[in-house]
Amino acid sequence: MSVRFKWVVMKTKDKIILASLDLFNEKGERNVTTNHIAAHLNMSPGNLYYHFRNKTDIIYEIFLQYEMLVDHYLRLPSNSDLTIEHMVFYLESVFDGLWSYRFFHRDLEYLLDCDQRLRRDYREFTMRCMQSIVTILKRLQKSGVIVPMEDDFVSAMALNVWLAITNWMAFLKTAHAGEENNVITKDMLKSGIYQVIILELPYIAEGHKDKVLTLKEKYRPQPFV
Amino acid sequence: MSVRFKWVVMKTKDKIILASLDLFNEKGERNVTTNHIAAHLNMSPGNLYYHFRNKTDIIYEIFLQYEMLVDHYLRLPSNSDLTIEHMVFYLESVFDGLWSYRFFHRDLEYLLDCDQRLRRDYREFTMRCMQSIVTILKRLQKSGVIVPMEDDFVSAMALNVWLAITNWMAFLKTAHAGEENNVITKDMLKSGIYQVIILELPYIAEGHKDKVLTLKEKYRPQPFV
């Protein structure tokens, strides 16, 4: 009955976190109660409450994992020149994270309303991510991939990139909704990279434009309808 | 006890819709039950259920109003030249609509999961809005405000504009969350126009750039923190 993970018997607490994440992603946090989580683990609700005070606490722990993952993905390397390939690699990683914790942004506002810690932490997390995007853009300027531009501009650009990234999933879900095959896959999610490249395209230096255009085509989304 | 609106006594059905919209916007749809709506109107739950089969039906009617409003805002005029001022006016209008029905996008995915009609209608609504944005951009090209660009590009741009517009509220709520004064106002929402102008800026024709830069400053958001 014990779930194994990398040769180690998982602690019940971790099993609860993992099962919750799976259920949240699959059914939506709103549709998953502590009862469901316990039942899914063949465990009594009483036991679940022995390990967590409530659902909010489970969600907070999941957020901490998500935060660690994305912070890790966005750790920039030394001071070497940044290429457009690096940038796309960062995007791939971030979309991977977004996929693994996709329940989170769906009910974000409600979740933040429920938990002050999460509210504070998430706010700082957002600012940190945005700062990372700014840094990446500035490094691309430095290596000549992106043309020089004012700081104000870089910040506003970074924000638009952030908006596109974090809401791409919701767009896919709602714009595809009603289709026969309404399932979104990780690969479909990555077509969001196309949107980000479109955002950056006007600022790509002449010498790099062809390469970026080719990259863009790689992520072109399958046409809707 | 009868609510009056423009000299006409409102029908109970309309009172329910209006009260629901107010409560949803203020407290979030998830936190508002049919009981709350009835209580807020000093009405029995039984009476509410006489007028609506359930909450989903109330929400659908609210959506129809929202849809009508935005469709109306996006009705483009004859074939006269489109200026950048026109474009900003459309943005102002759309953000007005977004503000009045701001509960809607917050729980959009859940709401669409609950109601097939809404799913289908919303999908068509999205496509219609995106088409309107494309048309506006093309008209701006025609009148020389925006430089010529490929159709593919215009579509992808329109999508990024749509993402920025519809998710600006959520960004404000979550990025400002935790502040002492966490209340978002309609004027703050309109700082989203700044983001849209940033998106369009690289494509503005030389002769119009100064005017657009001035317009942009008008919508510069108050600095966070």
Next chain:
DNA sequence: ATTATCTATAGATCTATAGATAATGC
């Protein structure tokens, strides 16, 4: 001894309906 788990349940909602009663429109 301490930690983990289960059983059982109180208390709080919420949804949706049945059935009675009041108000309204010809």
Next chain:
DNA sequence: ATTATCTATAGATCTATAGATAATGC
């Protein structure tokens, strides 16, 4: 007669806890 409203309530959850029991670690 028809439409609108209220009262009362069944049935379905869900959260969170108390208290008993089992398993584990020195």
